[in-house]
Amino acid sequence: MSQGPSPGSGYNSPGGSSSTPRRSPLRPSYMTVGSGSTSESAARLAAMLDDDSGYGGSIMSGEDMDRGWHPGLTADLPTPSHTPLRPGESNAASENERRIVASHVHQLYYNQNRTALGRAINQTVETLKRLQEMNSTWPAHYPSTQRPQTPLPVRTDPRPGLHHTQSTLDPHPETDLPLARPLGPRRAGTSLGENRSQVESSTAAIRRPAPEPRLVTPQLAQDFSILKIDLKMGGASQTELVHSLEKHSIASLLDGQISKSIRHLFSLRERIEDTSSKVLVTGDLNAGKSTFCNALLRRKVLPEDQQPCTSIFCEVLDVRENGGVEEVHAIPIDSIYNRDDERTYDVYALKQLENIVTDNERYSQCKIYVKDIRTVDESLLNNGVVDIALIDAPGLNNDSLKTTAVFARQEEIDVVVFVVSAANHFTLSAKEFIFNAAREKAYIFMVVNGFDNIRDKKRCQEMILKQVAHLSPATFKESAELVHFVSSNAIPVVPAGTTGGSGGGGGGGGSGPGVDRPNDDPDGDDDSAGKHGEPGSPADEGKGKGKEREMQQDFAELESSLRRFVLEKRARSKLAPAKTYLMNVLGDLHSLATVNKDVAQSELDRVTKELQDLEPVYEQSKRARTEASEGVEHTIEGTATEVYSHTRDTLNTTIGRVAERDLGVHYPGLLSVYQFAEDIKAAMLREISEVVNVCEEHARGQTVQGFSGIRSLGLLHLGDEYTDLTFHSEKMFRRKKDALARQVDVEVEVWDFFDVASLWERQEKVAGTSMAVTVAGVVGGRMIGGVGWLDGALGAAKVVGSNNFRRLIIPGLLAAVVLGCSYALTSIPRSLPRRLSAKLSTQLAALDYTHANALRISSEVRRALKYPADNLRVGLQRSVEQLQGKREETSKIKTESEVARKYFSNLLRESHDIRHRVERVDLDGPAPGVAASYDF
Numbered sequence: 001m002s003q004g005p006s007p008g009s010g011y012n013s014p015g016g017s018s019s020t021p022r023r024s025p026l027r028p029s030y031m032t033v034g035s036g037s038t039s040e041s042a043a044r045l046a047a048m049l050d051d052d053s054g055y056g057g058s059i060m061s062g063e064d065m066d067r068g069w070h071p072g073l074t075a076d077l078p079t080p081s082h083t084p085l086r087p088g089e090s091n092a093a094s095e096n097e098r099r100i101v102a103s104h105v106h107q108l109y110y111n112q113n114r115t116a117l118g119r120a121i122n123q124t125v126e127t128l129k130r131l132q133e134m135n136s137t138w139p140a141h142y143p144s145t146q147r148p149q150t151p152l153p154v155r156t157d158p159r160p161g162l163h164h165t166q167s168t169l170d171p172h173p174e175t176d177l178p179l180a181r182p183l184g185p186r187r188a189g190t191s192l193g194e195n196r197s198q199v200e201s202s203t204a205a206i207r208r209p210a211p212e213p214r215l216v217t218p219q220l221a222q223d224f225s226i227l228k229i230d231l232k233m234g235g236a237s238q239t240e241l242v243h244s245l246e247k248h249s250i251a252s253l254l255d256g257q258i259s260k261s262i263r264h265l266f267s268l269r270e271r272i273e274d275t276s277s278k279v280l281v282t283g284d285l286n287a288g289k290s291t292f293c294n295a296l297l298r299r300k301v302l303p304e305d306q307q308p309c310t311s312i313f314c315e316v317l318d319v320r321e322n323g324g325v326e327e328v329h330a331i332p333i334d335s336i337y338n339r340d341d342e343r344t345y346d347v348y349a350l351k352q353l354e355n356i357v358t359d360n361e362r363y364s365q366c367k368i369y370v371k372d373i374r375t376v377d378e379s380l381l382n383n384g385v386v387d388i389a390l391i392d393a394p395g396l397n398n399d400s401l402k403t404t405a406v407f408a409r410q411e412e413i414d415v416v417v418f419v420v421s422a423a424n425h426f427t428l429s430a431k432e433f434i435f436n437a438a439r440e441k442a443y444i445f446m447v448v449n450g451f452d453n454i455r456d457k458k459r460c461q462e463m464i465l466k467q468v469a470h471l472s473p474a475t476f477k478e479s480a481e482l483v484h485f486v487s488s489n490a491i492p493v494v495p496a497g498t499t500g501g502s503g504g505g506g507g508g509g510g511s512g513p514g515v516d517r518p519n520d521d522p523d524g525d526d527d528s529a530g531k532h533g534e535p536g537s538p539a540d541e542g543k544g545k546g547k548e549r550e551m552q553q554d555f556a557e558l559e560s561s562l563r564r565f566v567l568e569k570r571a572r573s574k575l576a577p578a579k580t581y582l583m584n585v586l587g588d589l590h591s592l593a594t595v596n597k598d599v600a601q602s603e604l605d606r607v608t609k610e611l612q613d614l615e616p617v618y619e620q621s622k623r624a625r626t627e628a629s630e631g632v633e634h635t636i637e638g639t640a641t642e643v644y645s646h647t648r649d650t651l652n653t654t655i656g657r658v659a660e661r662d663l664g665v666h667y668p669g670l671l672s673v674y675q676f677a678e679d680i681k682a683a684m685l686r687e688i689s690e691v692v693n694v695c696e697e698h699a700r701g702q703t704v705q706g707f708s709g710i711r712s713l714g715l716l717h718l719g720d721e722y723t724d725l726t727f728h729s730e731k732m733f734r735r736k737k738d739a740l741a742r743q744v745d746v747e748v749e750v751w752d753f754f755d756v757a758s759l760w761e762r763q764e765k766v767a768g769t770s771m772a773v774t775v776a777g778v779v780g781g782r783m784i785g786g787v788g789w790l791d792g793a794l795g796a797a798k799v800v801g802s803n804n805f806r807r808l809i810i811p812g813l814l815a816a817v818v819l820g821c822s823y824a825l826t827s828i829p830r831s832l833p834r835r836l837s838a839k840l841s842t843q844l845a846a847l848d849y850t851h852a853n854a855l856r857i858s859s860e861v862r863r864a865l866k867y868p869a870d871n872l873r874v875g876l877q878r879s880v881e882q883l884q885g886k887r888e889e890t891s892k893i894k895t896e897s898e899v900a901r902k903y904f905s906n907l908l909r910e911s912h913d914i915r916h917r918v919e920r921v922d923l924d925g926p927a928p929g930v931a932a933s934y935d936f
């Protein structure tokens, strides 16, 4: 058994130095490291992959992350023509090595892109969470949107969730609109790419001119895709609804959308972190599908037979997914597989697989958990970046065609590998399958198997490619990458029962114990063995080995291409939705931030101005409160004092001069003198009461004046806010009914009728004028004069002598008394009022009547004015408080607006930065062929 170089992986094989090819020392471009055949650059790349395997250590630095696909790296740089080759080293070998390296590069960039997107998702989630927080304190403004005038294009693709629709929060990420970049001619033609034109047309439809919305241009409003609030209520348009809904309702709707978006981002992250990928291997009956799968696994796991034997779908999975136990789970028809529920499947040993898959009618499919005998470095199937699960399908015939077509359409199938027999070409079933599948998945990976059986290989290639061109033009275009002519049975495999022997690794480079080689098949059932060169002469042997090596190189090339193809497809199926969604949500965030930054700024400007305007008004209001308060106080005090003084003076004057007034009481004569006194007394009291009324009336007038003064102050300082009151002055002094008559108790005494003082006064006056005139005859006359009777008497005594005087004295006295009495009686109408007035005055003074009334009236005035005054004060206080409240509220809004403006400015920058980074994640990288031709 010769051990050829290990073209499959490009890494050291355990076979040691025996696998080292002979190399010319002339070639400086490559350097053999250790005992393997791997070039230094390949080793370096492999090391990078190890470091960045997608598990743990894969988080790149920001700089690395930003790198993404650099166009320069994908440039088609031909191998320099002067590159020397070792003797015997073929161009094909170096080409193969380049392809292997390119495959690793592809994988590396895939990983970088995945990590960059994962990081962008985390950052976006954080940003969205912060937006949610902000939105709860400062309800974000949402630009109103217009409904498109025409319905969106109807979905024609029967597969769910591969079109962008207005409702972009579809749980299927495939629904996201890939607006990020223009569509290039991509090999990975999933429907995401295929629908691009449709998506763009729908976008164009959305972007038709619409009426101006509230805050932003229609263009901006329509730019929302993820965070679009889709309001469907009655016949009202979105704009009307956005306008009519309260700001907080919009904010809470937005909050809901953000939460949905966060959930969706989490599911996208999960999806991009999922390294598993499913490859469906289908093809004609007996084309060598199982052999091909075994060759990929480097283990004879699936039963191979000349007779059609695979009757159910066999999915080969990594043993780690089954807790490290190698076994087969056969899933009965109509059962839904759940690994954790043993009732959903039957367990078999690997050895029993043949019994299950051959002519089976009980099971629909089986899961085969096997250990990958190749290391992470070497394995095509499991290397942490992408872990491929192979599904060996039953051969195509009339019965299985439909089932397989349905199976191939499943979302989880990333790649369809079609195995066709080089000898038999495409059967009718094969053509039908490819023709239909080509419409679904533009590119199909073709394995033309059993190439060793073909003598005229060139002709075979031409014929097959001709058919491929007809069946799947897209695949034909990339045939260098997608159509492979191989011999699966030329790949050394270890028997199913053997798991340990790592000698099977290294791309078939080593055949350790148990390695099943084509030429030494222990079972002897491999007819192909002989086709790889019969052992014979050394020349023949060398020729056979050369052929074998060539076949293994072809297979290694196929493996590289398949890996690239899977990565490419994964980039489209797993990374593209994440990128698209991120681009959309970040775009929305950007739009939202733009709008809200502007809104916050305008709000800030508005409240700043409002505060500037409010400040003097507030100060003025405070001043007005003080001034008006003082003014009111002054008015009340002035009015009350004036009323008090006026009442006091008026009453004092009235009381003092009441006797002089015409009280309108007629003197009835001496007989009714008492009645006269009573009447006078009553008239006097009435007079005083009336004056009190007059004072009250005066007080009313003054109060009315005071009231209007207060009202004027109110109108002056409060303007429209002044609550106008109506003042009813007639309601003043209602309670008081003057009880003067009851209070004053002036008793009429007999002395009141005689005005002694007046009499005396009068006598004094008479004596002074005619002292000497009367002694005798005139005495009577003088006496009749009524005064100075004593002088007269004394004078008369002198004139008439003492004796005569003594005789005259008695009658004289009598006459004087009589005359006096008669005088007194006649002067009652004049003297009585004075006496009574004096007594009344004395009594009223004792009662403090004047003061009491003045106080009462002025107090009433004060009371009457107190109500409007209080009302005004309350109004002023309220006005000040209102302004103060408004000032505080405005200051609060100002602070919030400042915070919001700052936040949204940051959000604007942040969303732009993340979006920029996401944009640079180039998933449309180079076609595998281009990458493969890059010379490292």
Ligand SMILES: Nc1nc2c(ncn2[C@@H]2O[C@H](COP(=O)(O)OP(=O)(O)OP(=O)(O)O)[C@@H](O)[C@H]2O)c(=O)[nH]1
Pocket: 284, 285, 286, 287, 288, 289, 290, 291, 292, 303, 304, 305, 306, 307, 308, 309, 310, 311, 393, 394, 395, 396, 449, 450, 451, 452, 453, 486, 487, 488, 489, 490, 526, 527, 528, 531
């Ligand atoms: N000479 C040659 N024989 C091959 C090659 N690949 C497979 N065979 C043989 O072809 C026969 C059929 O191979 P299988 O792998 O069982 O074919 P299949 O497509 O899985 O068959 P079904 O699933 O039963 O349709 C086996 O005897 C293989 O040894 C090849 O590349 N060259």
